[in-house]
Amino acid sequence: MPAFSPVFSNQLHELFRWRRDVRHFRCDPVPEPVLEGLLATACLAPSVGLSEPWRFVRVDDADRRAAVREDFSQCNADALADRAGTDAQRYARLKLAGLDDAPHHVAVLSHPDPVQGRGLGRATMPQTTTWSTVMAIHTFWLAATAAGVGVGWVSIINPARIKAILDVDPALELVAYLCVGYPDGHAPTPELERRGWEQRAPERREWVRR
Amino acid sequence: MPAFSPVFSNQLHELFRWRRDVRHFRCDPVPEPVLEGLLATACLAPSVGLSEPWRFVRVDDADRRAAVREDFSQCNADALADRAGTDAQRYARLKLAGLDDAPHHVAVLSHPDPVQGRGLGRATMPQTTTWSTVMAIHTFWLAATAAGVGVGWVSIINPARIKAILDVDPALELVAYLCVGYPDGHAPTPELERRGWEQRAPERREWVRR
Numbered sequence: 411m412p413a414f415s416p417v418f419s420n421q422l423h424e425l426f427r428w429r430r431d432v433r434h435f436r437c438d439p440v441p442e443p444v445l446e447g448l449l450a451t452a453c454l455a456p457s458v459g460l461s462e463p464w465r466f467v468r469v470d471d472a473d474r475r476a477a478v479r480e481d482f483s484q485c486n487a488d489a490l491a492d493r494a495g496t497d498a499q500r501y502a503r504l505k506l507a508g509l510d511d512a513p514h515h516v517a518v519l520s521h522p523d524p525v526q527g528r529g530l531g532r533a534t535m536p537q538t539t540t541w542s543t544v545m546a547i548h549t550f551w552l553a554a555t556a557a558g559v560g561v562g563w564v565s566i567i568n569p570a571r572i573k574a575i576l577d578v579d580p581a582l583e584l585v586a587y588l589c590v591g592y593p594d595g596h597a598p599t600p601e602l603e604r605r606g607w608e609q610r611a612p613e614r615r616e617w618v619r620r
Numbered sequence: 621m622p623a624f625s626p627v628f629s630n631q632l633h634e635l636f637r638w639r640r641d642v643r644h645f646r647c648d649p650v651p652e653p654v655l656e657g658l659l660a661t662a663c664l665a666p667s668v669g670l671s672e673p674w675r676f677v678r679v680d681d682a683d684r685r686a687a688v689r690e691d692f693s694q695c696n697a698d699a700l701a702d703r704a705g706t707d708a709q710r711y712a713r714l715k716l717a718g719l720d721d722a723p724h725h726v727a728v729l730s731h732p733d734p735v736q737g738r739g740l741g742r743a744t745m746p747q748t749t750t751w752s753t754v755m756a757i758h759t760f761w762l763a764a765t766a767a768g769v770g771v772g773w774v775s776i777i778n779p780a781r782i783k784a785i786l787d788v789d790p791a792l793e794l795v796a797y798l799c800v801g802y803p804d805g806h807a808p809t810p811e812l813e814r815r816g817w818e819q820r821a822p823e824r825r826e827w828v829r830r
Contacts, residue, residue: 412631413768414634414635414767414768418628418631418766419763419766419767421624422635423763424622425628425632426664426665427664429664429666431666449825449827451633451636453825454636455636455758456639456758456761459817459818460810460818462820462824464824465828466826466828467830468827469829471830474830488743489740489743492743516827526818527818528707528817528818530714530716530812531716531775532775533695533702534775534776534777534778534779535777535779537750538775540751541750541754541795544751544754545754545755545758548665548754552632553632553633555624556629557624558623558624563666565741565742565744566741566743566745567745568744569744577830578830585751598621600670602669602670602740607669608669608670608736608738608740609670611736615659615660616676617659617675617676618675618677618788619677619678619679619680620677620678620679620680620681620684620727620786
């Protein structure tokens with residue numbers, strides 16, 4: 411194994427600290443070889459039984475993108491309607507997706523019961539399959555951040571509707587719809603924190619002992 | 621944002637490539653400040669709505685550890701009994717957990733419906749909460765690998781039974797039971813691949829276009 415130096419560990423810590431859920435993108439595209447390299451890197455993620463359940467879908471078609479944006483708008487309006495008072499006012503002020511500006515859209519789906527991996531490690535915890543795909547997304551996110559590429563994970567969508575829009579096997583699970591592109595600005599704190607929605611809780615860093 | 625150099629990106633790629641699910645550990649403990657630092661780093665992971673739903677439990681008690689090992693043995697015997705022929709023979713030869721040797725055990729649980737984050741981003745995809753905890757585990761795993769510390773994720777366990785053994789709030793979701801310590805050996809390919817269980821599939825690196 412290569413020896414990872416303390417300098418590298420410190421830079422890795424900075425990467426974790428600066429990785430953001432990006433909602434503001436520049437419009438210029440990421441060069442294809444860079445994007446392809448990032449998607450290949452994502453596949454180095456851990457997966458239960460080496461099942462590699464992730465399935466990436468690049469969404470380029472303007473009509474499909476418009477339909478995804480429409481679904482987001484509807485789900486976001488529903489979420490706002492469920493809130494009242496200052497909570498609703500604050501929610502309405504948030505920018506929760508970069509769907510309009512991001513030059514690349516990537517949907518990430520997961521095979522719920524892959525042959526690959528031969529079921530190992532899944533008998534009592536079948537969710538580990540989906541969780542493997544989550545780690546592939548996180549791997550992509552970190553590699554992208556290191557390359558100066560921003561990623562925004564949109565979850566305010568109706569998964570069944572998105573799968574229909576993308577015309578993918580309905581048996582696949584939609585895990586994420588990602589906006590990808592160069593970020594318009596950088597900040598060391600999450601946007602939700604800067605806008606007063608929520609703060610990190612120091613006690614989450616503590617643990618109980620048993 | 622710090623500029624992450626191509627050199628750093630290459631090292632990050634090596635980190636992804638060398639991160640292993642470790643099942644063979646040395647017995648010497650990881651210094652407490654190192655382990656504490658890694659757990660703190662894990663909390664830099666993304667979380668939906670900044671909900672930070674992860675809850676770490678350090679498992680030190682010998683009786684509890686023995687009960688966890690017993691649960692693993694039982695679940696693993698059940699998984700073996702469900703297999704036949706060469707599949708069963710191959711399964712039986714795998715070493716699937718380092719519970720006996722690993723000097724540290726860390727259970728990772730997730731709050732299923734946290735107040736923190738105020739529900740943002742969860743209305744249509746509530747699983748994003750658990751997935752945030754998965755990314756915290758992955759962050760821990762990567763930071764540990766960079767520090768020379770190995771992590772093995774044990775999923776061949778009964779989550780309800782493990783929660784009872786650990787005497788934690790049954791409403792919390794058990795996401796992972798981690799073995800942590802210095803690895804006894806390093807390899808650039810997964811143990812499941814070296815032992816002929818499964819191989820990476822190059823087509824997982826490809827994507828469809830829509």
